[in-house]
Amino acid sequence: MKPTEIKERKMIVFGTRGRTIAGQEMIEGVKCPNCGNTQHATFGILRYFHIFWIPTFPTSRVAGIMCLNCKGTFTDEEIPGELGRQIRSSVFNRKNTLPMFAxxxxxxxxxxxxxxxxxxxxxxxxxxxxxxxxNDFYIVDFTKIFKDADSEYNYGIMRVKSVSGNMVELMVSKIGYMLSTGPARDIDKGKAKKNSYYAGETIHIDISGLGKMKEDGAICSVERR
Structure with a gap:
């Protein structure tokens, strides 16, 4: 038995992003190379790793100053070392950064x-x-039940056709998915209720063995509607 293959991919969005954090103080004594002004506002650039755009942890902190006259900006390499450390300490405080990582x-x-x-x-x-x-639905991993199952499109459905004594008769879906969410969606949409969704052959399994199939991962989940 080899189910029809349906390709399905799950995307996880992650990466790095940056945010500018305004400083709370003005500094003097650093000469702007553009206009000669010596008054600057402080700021910081915080880069962080995100999962689904939710900040998870910082990856870098860059100190910066902005000339209050010409609005020119200068970052780490252009700021004296000690001043850069002071700016990072004042800008990247708990009040400014913790809320970002809530x-x-x-x-x-x-x-x-x-x-x-x-x-x-x-x-x-x-x-x-x-x-x-x-009519119980079992979302299953075909590779743990059938030797000839496709290892890539391995998730499908087995539906209870009948229960007799200690045996359960199961219908096997024609369709295989890459992810277990595929069969779950077919159950939700009612596709799995149709007999045409399943192959003509059924299999019989001792009820006492179903629990072991769950433990082994052959049965992923059970849906009773």
């Missing part, structure tokens, strides 16, 4: 929530597998 707390909360949800879902799946019902 997204880390959000990510941490989402991860904890996902872990708790996963545990609850696993317990529910084990309960469903112990007492299967007609």
């Amino acid at each position: 997204g880390l707390a959000i990510i941490a909360c989402l991860m904890i929530f996902a872990m708790i949800t996963s545990v609850i879902d696993d317990r529910r799946d084990i309960e469903y597998l112990g007492k299967p019902e007609k």
Whole structure:
């Protein structure tokens, strides 16, 4: 049995970005090479790594000054070393930078929530597998069930056709996906309810073995609608 292949890719957006942070003080004594003015405002350029545009950690901090007369700007290489350190210390303080990385707390909360949800879902799946019902959907990894399954398009659906004694009869989908979200979407959209979604052959499995298939990763999740 070789399912129809459907290619599906999941994109994670990440990279680096930068933000200018205004300083809180004016400095004197540094001569602007453009106009000769000696009064400058301070600022900093904070670059950071992001995931889905949520700042996660800083990658660089650059000190800068802006001439209050001609608005010319100068950064690290053009600023005396000690002055650059003072500017970085005053600009990149907790008040200015911590709020930018509040997204880390959000990510941490989402991860904890996902872990708790996963545990609850696993317990529910084990309960469903112990007492299967007609039209239960099993999102499965075909490579852990069939020797000739495509290793790239390996996720599909097995639907309970009937339950008799200790045996469950399962219909096998014709379609294989690269990600388990593909079969889940077909269930949500009602495609997996149609008998034409499945191959003509069915397989019979002892109910006592379904839990082991879940432990081994052959059954990824169970949907009961």
